[in-house]
């Protein structure tokens with residue numbers, strides 16, 4: 001990555017079961033995902049000296065990363081919890097690399113884990129402040145407002161939104177970890193109930209329990225570990241920040257700015273990307289994200305899906321594990337895990353042939369935050 | 379007089395703070411009041427103790443006409459709260475006020491198919507309790 005003295009790698013990935021997982025606490029999802037990532041890398045708790053976390057979504061505990069470290073019996077040199085909602089898990093890699101560059105840690109574990117499905121889902125169900133009186137409760141309503149505006153400005157259609165859901169589900173049908181593995185048709189989509197028009201149920205990701213984690217270190221340390229390293233080639237952030245309905249442009253996201261940062265630090269462009277893992281909490285989001293990255297003209301994201309270019313075997317497979325819509329409704333850590341597996345060739349039936357350069361996109365809030373990472377086989 | 383159809387909305391009215399009390403008092407008096415900054419001329423919502431645009435702490439309150447255009451809208455089909463249950467499905471609009479701020483609000487008593495981006499709307503203020511009222515929107519005219 002340009003501007004750094006070393007190259008940095010993801011050397012281990014891990015997860016816990018996704019979906020409805022009774023009997024596992026928030027802490028368990030974090031700790032067991034990190035333990036799985038350490039085992040994947042061939043590392044032990046004696047070597048991991050950094051622990052960074054995204055705060056759980058369903059509750060917001062203070063001093064969360066130190067608590068996760070304690071539960072791993074680690075006294076870390078580097079710790080912290082980032083609050084960028086769904087964009088946090090790439091932002092944390094950026095901070096991990098900064099710590100590694102400064103020589104302040106050797107192996108940094110990054111995790112997210114939560115049990116909003118089996119535990120409390122108060123954050124997901126509660127009307128938000130003044131918005132409650134406006135009849136707008138939670139993320140589906142807000143993203144539906146974004147989708148309507150995108151349809152108005154660019155002519156995006158219901159069929160194109162359906163194609164996002166169908167494509168990601170098709171990929172999930174080849175992923176034994178996915179919450180939803182049954183393929184869906186246009187007829188299934190059109191018969192799923194409206195939630196907040198223009199969204200139907202199949203436009204929305206589920207609320208899932210689960211945890212995912214990865215370990216970041218230097219290229220030099222990566223060489224001695226169990227599996228081939230995956231290189232972090234570029235990273236960027238960009239944050240629209242304002243409450244969604246007050247933004248000048250509602251049908252855009254932070255992907256343009258964060259993508260420019262990632263492409264610039266990687267010295268690569270959209271034409272170099274073999275596959276994408278895109279935050280898809282709702283069907284409209286991958287369309288806007290792909291447009292802002294420059295994979296197509298503004299407003300043409302729906303055509304990418306309709307033409308089959310984003311399906312496995314197409315020009316740019318997107319969300320090879322099923323994404324938030326079908327693999328697990330978690331805020332993005334799992335997308336990094338899938339990108340690493342693809343670059344290692346561990347995708348099984350959903351493996352992208354010749355995958356050498358992947359892009360991971362994450363965003364949080366109502367497209368309030370955004371982060372982008374480009375990863376390669378080195 | 380509180381129309382019984384609007385009484386269930388009372389429990390959704392948030393607790394007023396020092397900053398937001400003039401907004402809610404305004405609605406109770408039957409008018410939409412927004413914060414206005416004499417220094418830079420901008421209107422803002424929600425209220426704060428300073429101006430988002432220029433940082434001035436000398437912010438005042440003004441009654442506004444509050445008309446505007448629908449910037450985007452959704453049609454909600456889920457009964458998240460009892461107050462909305464009898465109105466399903468209902469329209470919620472992001473309204474671009476002529477004064478500058480955008481606000482969110484339901485448009486009741488309209489066929490969702492009749493709502494379009496760009497449609498002109500105006501405030502519809504309904505008492506929900508003895509001392510509180512809620513802001514909705516309605517087609518202009």
Ligand SMILES: [Zn+2]
Pocket residue numbers: 415416417418419420429430431432433434
């Ligand atoms: Zn001002």
